Amino acid sequence: MPLVRNEAEIATAARGGSEARTWPGAENLHVSLQNVRMAYGERSVLKALSCGFSRGRISVILGGSGSGKSTILRLIGGLIHPQAGAVVVDGQDVTRLSERGLFGVRRKLGMLFQGGALLDSYTVFDNLALPLREQTRMSPGEIADQVHGILKEVGVTDADDLLPGQLSGGMLRRVALARALIRKPVILLCDEPFSGLDPVSIKRIEALLVGINQQYGITMIVVSHHIPSTMRMADRVLLLLANRAVEGPPERLREGADREVAEFLNEGQ
């Protein structure tokens, strides 16, 4: 179901109850979807969805399985194209770009995939060094420094020569996060960063994401099923329900008048 019709409306529309008219930074949307319609074959996933994600904020997309959460991330990354509508990333409509044009937009993006998506025949070091070798003129020494710096930042040491298959779930997620950050993106997309992790690892990843957001001011769009971490870290929540989508600050949504929304957020606690 459509939320709003244009970008100006996205910035001021009411979501999550009548009290939520605007939010901090809403005038400064970094990513927006406008009337996006997406279907896989006969199965419609997004029906004229419009929503926005503010610059420098952590936005979490919640919803049931198959509601289109990961689809939104893939649309933003230009990995799939909608049947209709626009996906504007940092001022550029990615639906109108060729694959070569998309490469330019993707230089501003980092993506943490659910399974890590690290190249399984490459070592941890080579996985992180690959984009630097391919796209910069950095010397091997500079590349090594940058790789080790980012690995240290995510709390991974002595793993240079390990293959992704030799890493634990939490470690794999942190290495994948390091790879997503290696090119210093301005927008970070995270697909289920907490799935399949133990509570300690979840808190660790959560702290990492919040820390990175605060330190570098990166716009973060996180797809998650994990309500507790969402309530702690999210500035905004986009909740995809069966026939509609609602948007707003997490606490306000949970305490709002919309029972379906409140139940979804409270049941996950």
Add this chain to the structure above:
Amino acid sequence: MANAIAQLGNRSLHVVRGLGNMAAFAASIGLAVVTPPVRPEAFVRELYKLGVLSLVIIVVCGLSVGMVLGLQGYHTLERFGAEQSLGALVGLSLIRELGPVVTALLVTGRAGSATTAEIGSMVATEQLDGLRMLSIDPVRLVVSPKALAMIVVMPLLTAIFIVCGLYGGYLVGVGLMGGDPGLYMASIRTSVDFYNDVEACLLKAGVFGVLVGLIATYRGYTSAPNAEGVSAATTSTVVMGSVVVLLADYVLTALWGV
């Protein structure tokens, strides 16, 4: 009736679209191969995976085919008192036909299916999407070294297959049946022409390498991102690869006498 025509039209469009996509994919591989950056390490790694790891099966099958040819050929030629032509029979059969075709079928089954499965599993685990998000073209990094290695490997494995086959024929014809070793070798030398037979054989193998490499990489690259999709793509590579090799063999032989 109208429905049947519509269905036929849809299927035709589907086939034409598929061929078009495959041609575009082949063009992107070609472009990746001829434009920098050159990736010698990736190419050598693929040569090892596709070539060296296929050696055992090629050597064993080459020997077996040569031995069977030696056995069957000796008994047949003996009836006409022409056992001294065994070398020519084994040599020409292997070089003109069996060498390139059987090698291509074996490589399709072993290396082609492995290539499809590897690329397909990279699709299923989002590794190729991960590369795209890093602004790295997966065709350049992953696909083109594999396709190029297949083109290089096929004639080399064919040559090894033929040498093993000739030795297998020698083992049976000379070692087992008591034929004359000098006559066996001389009959190969006199009957096999380097340009007409050996060069044509290697050319044929190169064409098979292009076809198998393209089919294996394309099937993997376009496989559905799940276990079932990878399995279906792998099966499709073996079936489609084998059929295309046999059809191309006929076309090459009929049109150019290769």
